[in-house]
Amino acid sequence: MSLAVSAIGQGLLWAVLGVGLFLTFRILDFADMTVEGTFPLGAATAVAAISQGMNPLLATLLAFVIGALAGLITGLLYTKGHIPILLAGILVMTACYSVNLRIMGRANVSLLGKATLFKNHLLAGLPQYFDSVVLGIVVMVVITSIVIYFLQTELGQGFIATGDNQTMARSLGINTDNMKIMGLMVSNGLIAFGGALVAQNNGYADVNMGIGIIVIALASIIIGEVAFGDLTLNQRLVAVTLGSILYRFVLLLVLKLGFSANDLNLISAIILALCMMLPVFKRVLNFKHILKRGLDTND
Amino acid sequence: MTKPLLELKDVVLKVNRNTPEEITILNKLNLTINAGDFITVLGSNGAGKSTLFNAIGGDLSIDSGQILLNGHDIAHESVEKRTRFLARVFQDPKLGTAPRMTVAENLLLAERRGQRRGLMPRGLKHHLAHYQELTATMHNGLDQRLTTATGNLSGGQRQALSFLMATLKRPEILLLDEHTAALDPRTGQDLMHLTNERVAQDQLTCLMITHHMEDALTYGNRLIVLHHGQVTYDVAGAEKQALTSEQLYSFFAEIE
Numbered sequence: 001m002s003l004a005v006s007a008i009g010q011g012l013l014w015a016v017l018g019v020g021l022f023l024t025f026r027i028l029d030f031a032d033m034t035v036e037g038t039f040p041l042g043a044a045t046a047v048a049a050i051s052q053g054m055n056p057l058l059a060t061l062l063a064f065v066i067g068a069l070a071g072l073i074t075g076l077l078y079t080k081g082h083i084p085i086l087l088a089g090i091l092v093m094t095a096c097y098s099v100n101l102r103i104m105g106r107a108n109v110s111l112l113g114k115a116t117l118f119k120n121h122l123l124a125g126l127p128q129y130f131d132s133v134v135l136g137i138v139v140m141v142v143i144t145s146i147v148i149y150f151l152q153t154e155l156g157q158g159f160i161a162t163g164d165n166q167t168m169a170r171s172l173g174i175n176t177d178n179m180k181i182m183g184l185m186v187s188n189g190l191i192a193f194g195g196a197l198v199a200q201n202n203g204y205a206d207v208n209m210g211i212g213i214i215v216i217a218l219a220s221i222i223i224g225e226v227a228f229g230d231l232t233l234n235q236r237l238v239a240v241t242l243g244s245i246l247y248r249f250v251l252l253l254v255l256k257l258g259f260s261a262n263d264l265n266l267i268s269a270i271i272l273a274l275c276m277m278l279p280v281f282k283r284v285l286n287f288k289h290i291l292k293r294g295l296d297t298n299d
Numbered sequence: 300m301t302k303p304l305l306e307l308k309d310v311v312l313k314v315n316r317n318t319p320e321e322i323t324i325l326n327k328l329n330l331t332i333n334a335g336d337f338i339t340v341l342g343s344n345g346a347g348k349s350t351l352f353n354a355i356g357g358d359l360s361i362d363s364g365q366i367l368l369n370g371h372d373i374a375h376e377s378v379e380k381r382t383r384f385l386a387r388v389f390q391d392p393k394l395g396t397a398p399r400m401t402v403a404e405n406l407l408l409a410e411r412r413g414q415r416r417g418l419m420p421r422g423l424k425h426h427l428a429h430y431q432e433l434t435a436t437m438h439n440g441l442d443q444r445l446t447t448a449t450g451n452l453s454g455g456q457r458q459a460l461s462f463l464m465a466t467l468k469r470p471e472i473l474l475l476d477e478h479t480a481a482l483d484p485r486t487g488q489d490l491m492h493l494t495n496e497r498v499a500q501d502q503l504t505c506l507m508i509t510h511h512m513e514d515a516l517t518y519g520n521r522l523i524v525l526h527h528g529q530v531t532y533d534v535a536g537a538e539k540q541a542l543t544s545e546q547l548y549s550f551f552a553e554i555e
Contacts, residue, residue, distance in 0.1 A: 160397070
Protein backbone atom coordinates (compact mmCIF):
# COMPACT_ATOMS: atom_id res chain seq x y z
CA MET A 1 0.00 0.00 0.00
CA SER A 2 2.61 2.54 1.03
CA LEU A 3 4.66 1.55 -2.01
CA ALA A 4 1.72 2.33 -4.27
CA VAL A 5 1.16 5.68 -2.55
CA SER A 6 4.84 6.44 -2.93
CA ALA A 7 4.68 5.58 -6.65
CA ILE A 8 1.68 7.87 -7.15
CA GLY A 9 3.43 10.68 -5.28
CA GLN A 10 6.62 10.25 -7.30
CA GLY A 11 4.63 10.04 -10.52
CA LEU A 12 2.86 13.31 -9.72
CA LEU A 13 6.07 15.16 -8.88
CA TRP A 14 7.87 13.90 -11.98
CA ALA A 15 4.86 14.66 -14.16
CA VAL A 16 5.93 18.32 -14.13
CA LEU A 17 8.81 17.26 -16.37
CA GLY A 18 6.46 15.49 -18.77
CA VAL A 19 4.27 18.58 -19.17
CA GLY A 20 7.36 20.75 -19.61
CA LEU A 21 8.81 18.51 -22.28
CA PHE A 22 5.42 18.17 -23.98
CA LEU A 23 5.64 21.84 -24.98
CA THR A 24 8.81 21.29 -26.99
CA PHE A 25 8.69 17.61 -27.94
CA ARG A 26 5.05 17.36 -28.92
CA ILE A 27 4.02 20.92 -29.75
CA LEU A 28 7.15 22.51 -31.20
CA ASP A 29 8.11 19.09 -32.50
CA PHE A 30 11.77 18.83 -31.54
CA ALA A 31 13.78 17.12 -28.81
CA ASP A 32 15.31 19.64 -26.42
CA MET A 33 18.37 18.22 -24.65
CA THR A 34 18.68 21.29 -22.42
CA VAL A 35 16.37 19.59 -19.94
CA GLU A 36 19.16 17.26 -18.82
CA GLY A 37 20.94 20.38 -17.57
CA THR A 38 17.97 22.39 -16.35
CA PHE A 39 16.61 19.63 -14.12
CA PRO A 40 19.71 19.61 -11.87
CA LEU A 41 19.93 23.38 -12.36
CA GLY A 42 16.52 23.75 -10.78
CA ALA A 43 17.49 21.36 -7.99
CA ALA A 44 20.78 23.17 -7.35
CA THR A 45 19.11 26.60 -7.37
CA ALA A 46 16.40 25.58 -4.92
CA VAL A 47 18.75 23.72 -2.59
CA ALA A 48 21.32 26.52 -2.58
CA ALA A 49 18.63 29.15 -2.01
CA ILE A 50 17.01 27.17 0.81
CA SER A 51 20.42 26.63 2.39
CA GLN A 52 20.82 30.40 2.36
CA GLY A 53 17.58 30.67 4.27
CA MET A 54 15.17 31.45 1.45
CA ASN A 55 11.55 30.43 1.79
CA PRO A 56 11.14 27.03 0.03
CA LEU A 57 8.25 28.24 -2.11
CA LEU A 58 10.24 31.25 -3.31
CA ALA A 59 13.26 29.01 -3.88
CA THR A 60 11.15 26.70 -6.05
CA LEU A 61 9.80 29.63 -8.06
CA LEU A 62 13.36 30.96 -8.39
CA ALA A 63 14.31 27.57 -9.86
CA PHE A 64 11.61 28.10 -12.52
CA VAL A 65 13.07 31.50 -13.41
CA ILE A 66 16.66 30.21 -13.63
CA GLY A 67 15.53 27.24 -15.72
CA ALA A 68 13.67 29.59 -18.05
CA LEU A 69 16.87 31.62 -18.47
CA ALA A 70 18.73 28.46 -19.54
CA GLY A 71 15.89 27.82 -22.00
CA LEU A 72 16.26 31.39 -23.25
CA ILE A 73 19.93 30.72 -24.05
CA THR A 74 19.09 27.53 -25.95
CA GLY A 75 16.37 29.42 -27.80
CA LEU A 76 18.70 32.24 -28.80
CA LEU A 77 21.41 29.82 -29.95
CA TYR A 78 18.81 27.97 -32.00
CA THR A 79 16.81 30.81 -33.55
CA LYS A 80 19.28 33.69 -33.76
CA GLY A 81 22.53 31.70 -33.84
CA HIS A 82 21.18 29.11 -36.28
CA ILE A 83 22.69 26.24 -34.27
CA PRO A 84 20.71 23.01 -34.77
CA ILE A 85 18.35 22.51 -31.81
CA LEU A 86 19.93 19.22 -30.75
CA LEU A 87 23.39 20.78 -30.52
CA ALA A 88 22.09 24.01 -28.96
CA GLY A 89 20.48 21.91 -26.23
CA ILE A 90 23.61 19.84 -25.67
CA LEU A 91 25.73 23.00 -25.42
CA VAL A 92 23.54 24.53 -22.73
CA MET A 93 23.18 21.18 -20.97
CA THR A 94 26.97 20.83 -20.83
CA ALA A 95 27.39 24.41 -19.64
CA CYS A 96 24.78 23.80 -16.94
CA TYR A 97 26.96 21.09 -15.40
CA SER A 98 29.63 23.67 -14.53
CA VAL A 99 27.05 26.23 -13.48
CA ASN A 100 25.41 23.69 -11.18
CA LEU A 101 28.74 22.94 -9.50
CA ARG A 102 29.27 26.69 -9.06
CA ILE A 103 25.81 27.13 -7.53
CA MET A 104 26.16 24.22 -5.10
CA GLY A 105 29.89 24.57 -4.45
CA ARG A 106 30.25 20.79 -4.49
CA ALA A 107 28.73 17.78 -6.22
CA ASN A 108 26.09 16.97 -3.63
CA VAL A 109 24.29 19.21 -1.17
CA SER A 110 21.92 17.90 1.47
CA LEU A 111 18.84 19.66 2.79
CA LEU A 112 19.07 17.85 6.12
CA GLY A 113 17.46 19.94 8.83
CA LYS A 114 16.42 22.63 6.35
CA ALA A 115 12.89 23.74 5.57
CA THR A 116 11.37 22.32 2.38
CA LEU A 117 7.97 22.51 0.73
CA PHE A 118 7.27 19.07 2.18
CA LYS A 119 7.92 20.20 5.74
CA ASN A 120 5.16 22.73 5.47
CA HIS A 121 2.93 22.21 8.55
CA LEU A 122 -0.08 21.30 6.39
CA LEU A 123 1.80 18.50 4.63
CA ALA A 124 3.92 17.34 7.55
CA GLY A 125 0.86 16.12 9.41
CA LEU A 126 -0.07 13.65 6.65
CA PRO A 127 0.80 9.94 6.70
CA GLN A 128 4.03 8.91 5.00
CA TYR A 129 4.23 9.63 1.23
CA PHE A 130 0.89 11.44 1.22
CA ASP A 131 2.77 14.72 1.35
CA SER A 132 4.10 14.24 -2.19
CA VAL A 133 0.68 13.03 -3.39
CA VAL A 134 -1.09 16.13 -2.07
CA LEU A 135 1.59 18.56 -3.20
CA GLY A 136 1.85 16.76 -6.53
CA ILE A 137 -1.88 17.00 -7.16
CA VAL A 138 -1.94 20.71 -6.31
CA VAL A 139 1.07 21.42 -8.52
CA MET A 140 -0.19 19.38 -11.46
CA VAL A 141 -3.71 20.81 -11.34
CA VAL A 142 -2.32 24.34 -11.31
CA ILE A 143 0.30 23.76 -14.02
CA THR A 144 -1.93 21.70 -16.32
CA SER A 145 -4.74 24.26 -16.01
CA ILE A 146 -2.40 27.14 -16.86
CA VAL A 147 -0.93 25.30 -19.86
CA ILE A 148 -4.39 24.29 -21.14
CA TYR A 149 -5.65 27.85 -20.77
CA PHE A 150 -2.57 29.19 -22.53
CA LEU A 151 -2.88 26.81 -25.47
CA GLN A 152 -6.45 28.03 -26.06
CA THR A 153 -5.44 31.69 -26.19
CA GLU A 154 -4.62 33.55 -29.39
CA LEU A 155 -0.94 33.41 -28.49
CA GLY A 156 -1.14 29.73 -27.59
CA GLN A 157 -2.71 28.93 -30.94
CA GLY A 158 0.14 30.76 -32.64
CA PHE A 159 2.54 28.67 -30.57
CA ILE A 160 0.88 25.44 -31.71
CA ALA A 161 0.84 26.62 -35.33
CA THR A 162 4.58 27.32 -35.13
CA GLY A 163 5.30 23.69 -34.31
CA ASP A 164 2.77 22.45 -36.82
CA ASN A 165 3.71 24.44 -39.91
CA GLN A 166 6.34 27.11 -39.62
CA THR A 167 5.92 28.47 -43.15
CA MET A 168 2.22 28.96 -42.62
CA ALA A 169 2.70 30.47 -39.18
CA ARG A 170 5.09 33.05 -40.57
CA SER A 171 2.79 33.82 -43.47
CA LEU A 172 0.09 34.66 -40.92
CA GLY A 173 2.38 37.05 -39.10
CA ILE A 174 3.34 34.76 -36.22
CA ASN A 175 6.89 35.44 -35.06
CA THR A 176 8.05 31.84 -35.02
CA ASP A 177 11.45 32.63 -33.47
CA ASN A 178 9.76 34.24 -30.49
CA MET A 179 7.35 31.31 -30.19
CA LYS A 180 10.23 28.83 -30.08
CA ILE A 181 12.13 30.91 -27.53
CA MET A 182 9.02 31.24 -25.38
CA GLY A 183 8.37 27.49 -25.61
CA LEU A 184 11.93 26.65 -24.62
CA MET A 185 11.78 29.09 -21.70
CA VAL A 186 8.53 27.80 -20.26
CA SER A 187 9.52 24.19 -20.89
CA ASN A 188 12.88 24.51 -19.17
CA GLY A 189 11.34 26.61 -16.42
CA LEU A 190 8.93 23.76 -15.69
CA ILE A 191 11.72 21.16 -15.82
CA ALA A 192 13.79 23.19 -13.35
CA PHE A 193 10.68 23.61 -11.19
CA GLY A 194 10.35 19.82 -11.25
CA GLY A 195 14.02 19.50 -10.32
CA ALA A 196 13.43 21.77 -7.34
CA LEU A 197 10.45 19.65 -6.21
CA VAL A 198 12.30 16.35 -6.60
CA ALA A 199 15.37 17.68 -4.77
CA GLN A 200 13.24 18.81 -1.84
CA ASN A 201 11.43 15.48 -1.82
CA ASN A 202 14.72 13.55 -1.90
CA GLY A 203 16.32 15.89 0.61
CA TYR A 204 19.37 16.67 -1.54
CA ALA A 205 20.56 17.91 -4.91
CA ASP A 206 23.20 16.07 -6.89
CA VAL A 207 25.08 17.38 -9.88
CA ASN A 208 24.50 14.09 -11.72
CA MET A 209 20.76 13.91 -11.15
CA GLY A 210 20.06 15.14 -14.69
CA ILE A 211 21.25 12.01 -16.43
CA GLY A 212 18.42 10.27 -18.26
CA ILE A 213 15.88 13.00 -17.46
CA ILE A 214 14.78 13.39 -21.06
CA VAL A 215 14.02 9.66 -21.22
CA ILE A 216 11.96 9.78 -18.04
CA ALA A 217 10.02 12.83 -19.19
CA LEU A 218 9.43 11.30 -22.62
CA ALA A 219 8.32 8.08 -20.98
CA SER A 220 5.46 9.84 -19.19
CA ILE A 221 4.36 11.48 -22.44
CA ILE A 222 4.57 8.33 -24.53
CA ILE A 223 3.12 5.95 -21.93
CA GLY A 224 0.21 8.37 -21.44
CA GLU A 225 -0.42 8.41 -25.18
CA VAL A 226 -0.07 4.65 -25.60
CA ALA A 227 -2.32 3.91 -22.63
CA PHE A 228 -5.13 6.28 -23.53
CA GLY A 229 -5.12 6.27 -27.32
CA ASP A 230 -6.74 9.02 -29.37
CA LEU A 231 -7.19 12.13 -27.27
CA THR A 232 -7.61 15.85 -27.78
CA LEU A 233 -4.68 18.09 -27.03
CA ASN A 234 -6.05 19.01 -23.59
CA GLN A 235 -6.73 15.40 -22.70
CA ARG A 236 -3.23 14.48 -23.78
CA LEU A 237 -1.81 16.97 -21.32
CA VAL A 238 -3.74 15.30 -18.51
CA ALA A 239 -2.64 11.91 -19.84
CA VAL A 240 0.98 12.98 -19.28
CA THR A 241 0.39 13.01 -15.53
CA LEU A 242 -1.32 9.63 -15.64
CA GLY A 243 1.49 8.31 -17.84
CA SER A 244 4.03 9.54 -15.34
CA ILE A 245 2.23 7.67 -12.54
CA LEU A 246 1.95 4.51 -14.68
CA TYR A 247 5.64 4.74 -15.40
CA ARG A 248 6.41 4.79 -11.65
CA PHE A 249 4.34 1.64 -11.23
CA VAL A 250 6.28 -0.04 -14.03
CA LEU A 251 9.52 0.89 -12.27
CA LEU A 252 8.12 -0.43 -9.00
CA LEU A 253 7.29 -3.70 -10.71
CA VAL A 254 10.75 -3.92 -12.20
CA LEU A 255 12.36 -3.39 -8.80
CA LYS A 256 10.07 -6.09 -7.35
CA LEU A 257 11.34 -8.44 -10.05
CA GLY A 258 14.77 -8.13 -8.48
CA PHE A 259 16.50 -5.49 -10.59
CA SER A 260 18.59 -2.98 -8.70
CA ALA A 261 18.00 0.78 -8.71
CA ASN A 262 21.19 1.08 -10.75
CA ASP A 263 19.45 -0.71 -13.63
CA LEU A 264 16.66 1.88 -13.80
CA ASN A 265 18.15 4.01 -16.59
CA LEU A 266 18.63 0.93 -18.76
CA ILE A 267 15.10 -0.22 -18.06
CA SER A 268 13.65 3.26 -18.64
CA ALA A 269 15.37 3.40 -22.00
CA ILE A 270 14.05 -0.04 -22.95
CA ILE A 271 10.50 0.83 -21.88
CA LEU A 272 10.58 4.07 -23.86
CA ALA A 273 12.07 2.38 -26.94
CA LEU A 274 9.39 -0.33 -26.84
CA CYS A 275 6.58 2.20 -26.46
CA MET A 276 7.90 4.32 -29.31
CA MET A 277 8.13 1.25 -31.55
CA LEU A 278 4.53 0.24 -30.84
CA PRO A 279 3.20 1.61 -34.15
CA VAL A 280 5.79 -0.53 -35.98
CA PHE A 281 4.82 -3.62 -34.00
CA LYS A 282 1.17 -2.97 -34.71
CA ARG A 283 1.84 -2.79 -38.41
CA VAL A 284 3.81 -6.02 -38.33
CA LEU A 285 1.05 -7.73 -36.36
CA ASN A 286 -1.60 -6.49 -38.77
CA PHE A 287 0.51 -7.79 -41.58
CA LYS A 288 0.46 -11.26 -40.03
CA HIS A 289 -3.27 -10.98 -39.63
CA ILE A 290 -3.65 -10.23 -43.32
CA LEU A 291 -1.38 -13.15 -44.22
CA LYS A 292 -3.46 -15.52 -42.13
CA ARG A 293 -6.65 -14.23 -43.67
CA GLY A 294 -5.25 -14.78 -47.12
CA LEU A 295 -4.52 -18.41 -46.30
CA ASP A 296 -7.87 -19.01 -44.69
CA THR A 297 -10.11 -20.76 -47.23
CA ASN A 298 -13.31 -19.71 -45.44
CA ASP A 299 -12.51 -16.03 -45.88
CA MET B 300 -8.92 54.42 -59.68
CA THR B 301 -5.37 53.68 -60.62
CA LYS B 302 -3.21 54.78 -57.78
CA PRO B 303 -0.07 52.69 -57.29
CA LEU B 304 -0.44 50.32 -54.34
CA LEU B 305 2.88 48.54 -54.59
CA GLU B 306 5.88 49.71 -56.57
CA LEU B 307 9.06 47.78 -57.21
CA LYS B 308 11.84 50.06 -58.37
CA ASP B 309 15.08 48.71 -59.82
CA VAL B 310 14.91 45.68 -57.59
CA VAL B 311 18.04 43.53 -57.70
CA LEU B 312 18.15 40.21 -55.93
CA LYS B 313 21.07 37.82 -56.00
CA VAL B 314 21.47 34.37 -54.53
CA ASN B 315 24.70 32.74 -53.34
CA ARG B 316 26.03 36.23 -52.69
CA ASN B 317 29.81 36.63 -52.73
CA THR B 318 30.45 33.11 -53.95
CA PRO B 319 31.52 31.91 -57.40
CA GLU B 320 27.94 30.63 -57.86
CA GLU B 321 26.41 34.08 -57.44
CA ILE B 322 23.37 34.46 -59.68
CA THR B 323 21.28 37.57 -60.24
CA ILE B 324 17.66 36.45 -60.16
CA LEU B 325 15.90 39.81 -60.23
CA ASN B 326 17.79 42.23 -62.44
CA LYS B 327 16.63 45.83 -61.92
CA LEU B 328 13.02 44.76 -62.01
CA ASN B 329 10.41 47.50 -62.21
CA LEU B 330 6.74 46.87 -61.60
CA THR B 331 3.90 49.11 -60.50
CA ILE B 332 0.84 47.40 -59.11
CA ASN B 333 -2.32 49.48 -58.95
CA ALA B 334 -5.08 48.96 -56.41
CA GLY B 335 -7.59 46.51 -57.83
CA ASP B 336 -5.19 44.94 -60.32
CA PHE B 337 -5.53 41.20 -60.89
CA ILE B 338 -2.26 40.38 -62.57
CA THR B 339 -1.40 37.00 -64.02
CA VAL B 340 2.34 36.32 -64.05
CA LEU B 341 3.90 34.17 -66.74
CA GLY B 342 7.50 33.20 -67.32
CA SER B 343 9.64 30.16 -67.92
CA ASN B 344 11.35 28.30 -65.08
CA GLY B 345 14.07 30.42 -63.54
CA ALA B 346 12.61 33.66 -64.86
CA GLY B 347 12.23 34.90 -61.28
CA LYS B 348 8.50 34.53 -60.67
CA SER B 349 8.71 32.84 -57.29
CA THR B 350 11.67 35.01 -56.34
CA LEU B 351 9.56 38.08 -57.10
CA PHE B 352 6.94 36.79 -54.66
CA ASN B 353 9.58 36.01 -52.06
CA ALA B 354 11.00 39.51 -52.44
CA ILE B 355 7.56 41.04 -51.94
CA GLY B 356 6.83 38.67 -49.07
CA GLY B 357 10.18 39.27 -47.37
CA ASP B 358 11.47 35.69 -47.43
CA LEU B 359 14.39 36.90 -49.52
CA SER B 360 16.09 40.24 -48.91
CA ILE B 361 16.85 42.38 -51.92
CA ASP B 362 20.32 43.65 -52.79
CA SER B 363 19.25 47.03 -54.09
CA GLY B 364 16.20 48.93 -55.23
CA GLN B 365 12.99 49.80 -53.44
CA ILE B 366 9.72 48.09 -52.63
CA LEU B 367 7.12 50.76 -51.87
CA LEU B 368 3.72 50.10 -50.35
CA ASN B 369 1.57 53.23 -50.67
CA GLY B 370 4.83 55.13 -50.99
CA HIS B 371 6.56 53.65 -47.92
CA ASP B 372 9.65 51.52 -48.39
CA ILE B 373 9.00 48.11 -46.89
CA ALA B 374 12.08 46.38 -48.33
CA HIS B 375 13.58 45.86 -44.89
CA GLU B 376 10.49 44.76 -43.01
CA SER B 377 10.33 41.19 -41.72
CA VAL B 378 8.09 38.50 -43.18
CA GLU B 379 5.87 38.68 -40.09
CA LYS B 380 5.45 42.44 -40.35
CA ARG B 381 4.52 42.34 -44.03
CA THR B 382 1.62 39.99 -43.30
CA ARG B 383 -0.32 43.05 -42.12
CA PHE B 384 -1.06 43.79 -45.76
CA LEU B 385 -0.01 40.62 -47.53
CA ALA B 386 -1.53 37.16 -47.80
CA ARG B 387 -0.16 34.24 -49.78
CA VAL B 388 -1.28 30.88 -51.10
CA PHE B 389 1.53 28.47 -51.91
CA GLN B 390 1.67 25.86 -54.61
CA ASP B 391 2.05 22.99 -52.13
CA PRO B 392 -1.25 22.43 -50.26
CA LYS B 393 0.80 21.25 -47.27
CA LEU B 394 2.44 24.66 -46.84
CA GLY B 395 -0.72 26.65 -46.31
CA THR B 396 -2.35 24.91 -43.37
CA ALA B 397 -1.39 23.48 -39.98
CA PRO B 398 -1.97 19.71 -40.30
CA ARG B 399 -2.68 18.87 -36.65
CA MET B 400 -5.06 21.77 -36.15
CA THR B 401 -8.68 21.60 -37.24
CA VAL B 402 -10.18 23.48 -40.18
CA ALA B 403 -11.87 25.93 -37.82
CA GLU B 404 -8.67 26.45 -35.82
CA ASN B 405 -6.76 27.19 -39.01
CA LEU B 406 -9.36 29.75 -40.04
CA LEU B 407 -9.19 31.35 -36.63
CA LEU B 408 -5.42 31.67 -36.93
CA ALA B 409 -5.87 33.39 -40.29
CA GLU B 410 -8.41 35.78 -38.80
CA ARG B 411 -5.62 37.49 -36.89
CA ARG B 412 -3.11 37.58 -39.71
CA GLY B 413 -0.57 40.31 -39.06
CA GLN B 414 -2.17 41.30 -35.75
CA ARG B 415 -0.90 41.00 -32.22
CA ARG B 416 -1.80 37.75 -30.52
CA GLY B 417 -2.35 38.09 -26.82
CA LEU B 418 -3.40 36.01 -23.85
CA MET B 419 -7.10 36.39 -24.52
CA PRO B 420 -9.08 33.16 -25.05
CA ARG B 421 -9.32 32.44 -28.75
CA GLY B 422 -13.16 32.41 -28.79
CA LEU B 423 -13.51 29.73 -31.45
CA LYS B 424 -17.21 29.13 -30.74
CA HIS B 425 -18.25 32.65 -31.74
CA HIS B 426 -16.82 32.09 -35.19
CA LEU B 427 -18.13 28.62 -36.00
CA ALA B 428 -21.38 29.75 -37.66
CA HIS B 429 -19.49 32.19 -39.83
CA TYR B 430 -16.93 29.54 -40.79
CA GLN B 431 -19.70 27.13 -41.64
CA GLU B 432 -21.14 29.63 -44.13
CA LEU B 433 -17.77 30.54 -45.48
CA THR B 434 -16.57 27.00 -46.11
CA ALA B 435 -19.91 26.09 -47.68
CA THR B 436 -19.10 28.57 -50.48
CA MET B 437 -16.28 26.23 -51.52
CA HIS B 438 -18.77 23.47 -52.45
CA ASN B 439 -16.28 20.71 -51.67
CA GLY B 440 -17.52 19.35 -48.36
CA LEU B 441 -15.18 21.51 -46.30
CA ASP B 442 -18.14 22.77 -44.26
CA GLN B 443 -18.74 19.23 -43.03
CA ARG B 444 -15.20 18.97 -41.72
CA LEU B 445 -14.72 22.04 -39.55
CA THR B 446 -13.52 19.92 -36.64
CA THR B 447 -11.29 17.66 -38.75
CA ALA B 448 -7.51 18.03 -38.54
CA THR B 449 -6.44 19.53 -41.86
CA GLY B 450 -3.84 16.78 -42.28
CA ASN B 451 -6.78 14.44 -43.00
CA LEU B 452 -8.24 16.56 -45.79
CA SER B 453 -7.74 16.00 -49.51
CA GLY B 454 -5.26 18.22 -51.34
CA GLY B 455 -8.08 20.11 -52.99
CA GLN B 456 -9.83 20.77 -49.69
CA ARG B 457 -6.57 21.87 -48.09
CA GLN B 458 -5.83 24.26 -50.91
CA ALA B 459 -9.37 25.66 -50.84
CA LEU B 460 -8.88 26.19 -47.11
CA SER B 461 -5.52 27.90 -47.73
CA PHE B 462 -7.26 30.24 -50.14
CA LEU B 463 -10.06 30.99 -47.67
CA MET B 464 -7.47 31.66 -44.98
CA ALA B 465 -5.60 34.07 -47.22
CA THR B 466 -8.74 36.07 -48.00
CA LEU B 467 -10.57 35.75 -44.65
CA LYS B 468 -9.07 39.00 -43.42
CA ARG B 469 -8.98 41.12 -46.57
CA PRO B 470 -5.34 41.51 -47.63
CA GLU B 471 -4.19 44.62 -49.47
CA ILE B 472 -2.21 42.31 -51.71
CA LEU B 473 -2.82 38.65 -52.41
CA LEU B 474 -0.04 36.50 -53.87
CA LEU B 475 -1.07 33.22 -55.50
CA ASP B 476 1.90 31.05 -56.41
CA GLU B 477 0.50 28.45 -58.85
CA HIS B 478 -2.06 27.66 -56.21
CA THR B 479 -4.00 25.26 -58.45
CA ALA B 480 -0.99 23.48 -59.99
CA ALA B 481 -0.82 20.61 -57.49
CA LEU B 482 -4.51 19.74 -57.90
CA ASP B 483 -6.23 17.53 -60.45
CA PRO B 484 -7.58 19.52 -63.44
CA ARG B 485 -11.19 19.50 -62.29
CA THR B 486 -10.46 20.56 -58.70
CA GLY B 487 -7.95 23.08 -59.98
CA GLN B 488 -10.53 24.69 -62.26
CA ASP B 489 -13.09 24.81 -59.44
CA LEU B 490 -10.62 26.62 -57.23
CA MET B 491 -9.71 28.93 -60.10
CA HIS B 492 -13.35 29.94 -60.56
CA LEU B 493 -13.74 30.55 -56.84
CA THR B 494 -10.57 32.58 -56.84
CA ASN B 495 -11.84 34.75 -59.64
CA GLU B 496 -15.19 35.26 -57.91
CA ARG B 497 -13.61 36.18 -54.60
CA VAL B 498 -11.08 38.56 -56.14
CA ALA B 499 -13.84 40.37 -58.02
CA GLN B 500 -16.24 40.40 -55.10
CA ASP B 501 -13.73 41.73 -52.55
CA GLN B 502 -11.95 43.90 -55.16
CA LEU B 503 -8.65 42.34 -54.17
CA THR B 504 -5.32 43.33 -55.60
CA CYS B 505 -3.82 40.07 -56.68
CA LEU B 506 -0.77 38.61 -58.40
CA MET B 507 -1.10 35.07 -59.67
CA ILE B 508 1.75 32.98 -61.02
CA THR B 509 0.57 30.36 -63.48
CA HIS B 510 1.94 28.05 -66.14
CA HIS B 511 -1.46 27.77 -67.80
CA MET B 512 -1.56 30.25 -70.68
CA GLU B 513 -5.31 29.82 -70.88
CA ASP B 514 -5.75 30.78 -67.22
CA ALA B 515 -3.38 33.70 -67.67
CA LEU B 516 -5.50 34.96 -70.56
CA THR B 517 -8.90 34.20 -69.06
CA TYR B 518 -8.39 35.68 -65.62
CA GLY B 519 -7.31 39.07 -64.44
CA ASN B 520 -7.19 42.50 -65.99
CA ARG B 521 -3.46 42.52 -66.59
CA LEU B 522 -0.80 40.06 -67.70
CA ILE B 523 2.95 40.29 -67.25
CA VAL B 524 5.78 38.09 -68.48
CA LEU B 525 9.01 37.77 -66.54
CA HIS B 526 12.22 36.98 -68.33
CA HIS B 527 15.77 37.06 -66.97
CA GLY B 528 14.58 38.85 -63.87
CA GLN B 529 12.75 41.67 -65.61
CA VAL B 530 9.21 42.39 -66.70
CA THR B 531 9.48 42.02 -70.46
CA TYR B 532 5.80 42.16 -71.32
CA ASP B 533 2.98 44.01 -69.61
CA VAL B 534 -0.52 44.30 -71.03
CA ALA B 535 -3.74 45.43 -69.39
CA GLY B 536 -7.37 46.14 -70.08
CA ALA B 537 -8.68 45.89 -73.62
CA GLU B 538 -5.28 45.06 -74.98
CA LYS B 539 -5.14 42.01 -72.73
CA GLN B 540 -8.69 41.06 -73.65
CA ALA B 541 -7.66 41.00 -77.31
CA LEU B 542 -4.55 38.92 -76.64
CA THR B 543 -4.65 35.35 -77.99
CA SER B 544 -2.68 32.32 -76.92
CA GLU B 545 -1.02 32.21 -80.37
CA GLN B 546 0.33 35.70 -79.86
CA LEU B 547 1.61 34.72 -76.43
CA TYR B 548 3.25 31.55 -77.75
CA SER B 549 5.01 33.44 -80.50
CA PHE B 550 6.14 36.02 -77.95
CA PHE B 551 7.65 33.26 -75.83
CA ALA B 552 9.31 31.74 -78.88
CA GLU B 553 10.93 35.12 -79.56
CA ILE B 554 12.41 35.67 -76.11
CA GLU B 555 13.68 32.13 -75.57
